Amino acid sequence: MDRSQTRLSPIARLWALLNKPxxxxxxATTVFVDLxxxxxxxELKLTNLGRERGSQNRPGSDDQTLDxxxxxxxxxxxxxxxxxxxxxxxxxxxxxxRMTSLSFEERFAVIQQTAPEAVGDxxxxxxxxxxxxxxxxxxxxxxxLEREAFRKRHRLQRPARLATPGKIxxxxxxxxxxxxxxxxxxxxxxxxANMGGYIGAAIQAATFAALNILASFLWGLVxxxxxxxxxxxxxLIGAIFFVGYLAFAxxxxxxxAHLREMKPSLGGDVGQDVLHRLLTAPFDLTDVNSWVFIxxxxxxxxxxxxxxxxxxxxxxxxxxxxxxxxxASKQFTDxxxxxxxxxxxxxQDATDVMNAASxxxxxxxxxxxxxxxxxxxxxxxxxxxxxxxxxxxxxxLGLYREANRKARSTPPPASIARPFVLxxxxxxxxxxxxxxxxxxxQMIDETQGLLKDQIKAINEAxxxxxxxxxxxxxxxxxxxxxxx
Numbered sequence: 001m002d003r004s005q006t007r008l009s010p011i012a013r014l015w016a017l018l019n020k021p022x023x024x025x026x027x028a029t030t031v032f033v034d035l036x037x038x039x040x041x042x043e044l045k046l047t048n049l050g051r052e053r054g055s056q057n058r059p060g061s062d063d064q065t066l067d068x069x070x071x072x073x074x075x076x077x078x079x080x081x082x083x084x085x086x087x088x089x090x091x092x093x094x095x096x097x098r099m100t101s102l103s104f105e106e107r108f109a110v111i112q113q114t115a116p117e118a119v120g121d122x123x124x125x126x127x128x129x130x131x132x133x134x135x136x137x138x139x140x141x142x143x144x145l146e147r148e149a150f151r152k153r154h155r156l157q158r159p160a161r162l163a164t165p166g167k168i169x170x171x172x173x174x175x176x177x178x179x180x181x182x183x184x185x186x187x188x189x190x191x192x193a194n195m196g197g198y199i200g201a202a203i204q205a206a207t208f209a210a211l212n213i214l215a216s217f218l219w220g221l222v223x224x225x226x227x228x229x230x231x232x233x234x235x236l237i238g239a240i241f242f243v244g245y246l247a248f249a250x251x252x253x254x255x256x257a258h259l260r261e262m263k264p265s266l267g268g269d270v271g272q273d274v275l276h277r278l279l280t281a282p283f284d285l286t287d288v289n290s291w292v293f294i295x296x297x298x299x300x301x302x303x304x305x306x307x308x309x310x311x312x313x314x315x316x317x318x319x320x321x322x323x324x325x326x327x328a329s330k331q332f333t334d335x336x337x338x339x340x341x342x343x344x345x346x347x348q349d350a351t352d353v354m355n356a357a358s359x360x361x362x363x364x365x366x367x368x369x370x371x372x373x374x375x376x377x378x379x380x381x382x383x384x385x386x387x388x389x390x391x392x393x394x395x396x397l398g399l400y401r402e403a404n405r406k407a408r409s410t411p412p413p414a415s416i417a418r419p420f421v422l423x424x425x426x427x428x429x430x431x432x433x434x435x436x437x438x439x440x441x442q443m444i445d446e447t448q449g450l451l452k453d454q455i456k457a458i459n460e461a462x463x464x465x466x467x468x469x470x471x472x473x474x475x476x477x478x479x480x481x482x483x484x
Contacts, residue, residue, distance in 0.1 A: 010114035010121060032087060032385040035080045035392040041399050044072065050403025063413045069400055070415075077393035077422065081386060085425055088382045095375050102364045104440060111357055111447050115454040118350045122458055125346060126465035129339040134472055136332045141476040143328040150321050154230045160322030161313040171307050175213060182209040182300050208256055209300075212249070216301040219245040220308030228314040245305060253297035336469060347462045354451045361444050372437065379427075390422035 041047065049069050053059075059067040066074070151157070183206050224245060227238025313319035401416045 010117035032084050032381060034385075034388055035077065037392050037395045040073075040076060040392075040396055044069075044076070044396075046073070046396060046400040047403045050400045050405075051407040054404035054407030055409075057408055057410045059413050059415075061411045061413055064415060066415055070397060073396045073400065074393065074420070077389055077396070077420075080392075081389050081422065081425070084382065084385045084389065088378065088385075091378050092375070095371050095378070099368065099371050102368055104361075104364065104368075104443070107357070107361065107364075108443055108447055112450065115354060115357075115451055118354075119454055119457045119461060122343070122346055122350065123461050123465075126343060126461060126468070129343065130465070130468050130472070133332075133336055133339060133469060134475075136328075136335050137472045137476060140325075140328040140332045143325045144476075147321050147325045150318065154315065154318075156315065156318065160315075160318045161310070162319055162322060162326070163312050168311075171311055174307055175217060175304060178300050178304055179209050179213050182213060182297070208252070212252055212297055212301050213304045215252075216245070216249060216304035217308035217311075219248070220305035221311055222308075224305065224309060225314055225316055229316060234316075249298055249301040249305075250294075253294045253301070256293060256297060340466070340469065343462055343465055347458050350458050351455050354455050358448045358451045361448055365441065365444050368437075368440065382425075386422060386424055390420065393422060394420045 046069070053067070053069065219241070223241040224238055226234040227242055229235050229238065313322070397420050401412070405412050405416065
């Protein structure tokens, strides 16, 4: 298995980290429930119990400890304190979970690893692209050298005339129009000499028109083209074929003219008669329309021959060479454009994910500060809650003791005068360490600085890649191509 198919890129790993949710839920903090003095007093019937026990002079004047009712009140107060403590611990746990889920250490580790790797991968991609581009630029250079050498050897200053799709359609359409017109014209001229009438003449005309148009086109496309060559031998061959073409076109149209003047006959061989007249008296035509017929045929033939002659560049081999150079140039340009666009995409993706990572750290730092503030407020509220519980306990004891004192006939015990003091629950590490917060902020600043530096490094790597792509042309300077 290819390792590149299983290993995520640094950018993909960083995106996966950023897209990971911080936690499965976001618990909300609840308010501590205050101890309802009136409700507890009614529930325990403190006033009634105080009067009842006071009328019995209980507790005794010499008792040094709290009585059962006072213990019951304190137990109820302590129970409420423990309930509040449980709520406090639950919320502390919630804040701790939220703080843990921020996973700063994981983010620091991933960013410090992937950000430099992303720059390295970008530079590697740029290097591979440069190697690929160099191969195609060298191929283009070789094509340029071949083209310039051909032009210099054959003393050509003009660019090659290439057959574009539109040009090909136009020339083929011209041949088709010539064919249709010639069939119609020839059928009209041949109808009087054909036993089959106009239909038979049309069939005969189509045969001769195909021969006249297509053959003339092929003469110009293949045989006469060497006449434009610089080589004298090829030029002579082209001239000979041009003379041969003229003889062919003249003979073909003379044949048609003699065939027109032949009278329809059921007996005899028309072909032999036409051949005999061509050999004995080729120009013995009695009807002036026959000469018009020949002129029209020759004009159509010349047009078809010229169409074939200019179908491609008239200089043999030049069009193919120009086409290969154009293909190499287009391929080089397309590949260069694709490589640059790919580097732009990679740079943009890397920049986006690094900016997102920096923004994510800022958001998490804000959330971290919010959590610390929430913890601090929770601690203060727990302290206030214990103060409220202590106050409620004193109030409940006061209601009982006051009712007891009023109903007594003997002095109350000295314990009634002692105020109730709630034993506080205090956490030594309730408030977070300020140095830890400072260290975290420093790490965030350093990591964000790293991301900023890596974004700058990727931009610089992109500029270096663009310069290296442009420098490829310096290996193949323009003067070398001209001298080639």
